Amino acid sequence: MSRDRAMWVLPVSLIAALLLGLLPLPASLALWRPYWLALVLAYWVMEDPERAGMGFAFCIGLIADLVVGSLLGEHALRLVVMTFILQRFRARLRFFPVWQQSLAIGGLLLNDRIVTAALHLTLGVPTQAALSWGSPLVGMLLWVPVFASLDSLRLGTWRRR
Secondary structure, eight states: OOOOOOTTHHHHHHHHHHHHHHOOOOHHHHTTOOOHHHHHHHHHHHHOTTTSSHHHHHHHHHHHHHHHTOOTTHHHHHHHHHHHHHHHHHHHHTTSOHHHHHHHHHHHHHHHHHHHHHHHHHHTOOOOOGGGGGHHHHHHHHHHHHHHHHHHHHHTGGGGO
8 A cells, every 4th residue: 555645745844944944033023933944854753764864854954054044063963963862762752642742842842952052052152042942832832733734745635625
């Protein structure tokens, strides 16, 4: 039994995540911006590990570094750490209900903030404001709609509605 896989969903979703990360927001909301690229990559690592692994995360991170203009390798390191943890616990996470997965994703996004803060402190780069620690909460809340959207696009169930 073969599924009709939409091969275009992976690159389009990653490009959309990059663009959402570049979307200008008011200063009061910019600190709460979720890490869209991590959310989309987390979906692909969990649902299609043959196509999205640590090497893929590293390449996407380097592209994000070039697009955003951050330290070269910062996004790559953040995404590789997240992908490593996801691959380690993938078998367990896939069987959780989506709302429980969102708690795990929130923990991963919080870990991402810790990795970023440690990297910035080590390199002497100014760190983000204290309110930016709320962005993992926003990402956790957005996991359910992101998962549902990407899953329906990947499986083609959006066509049957």
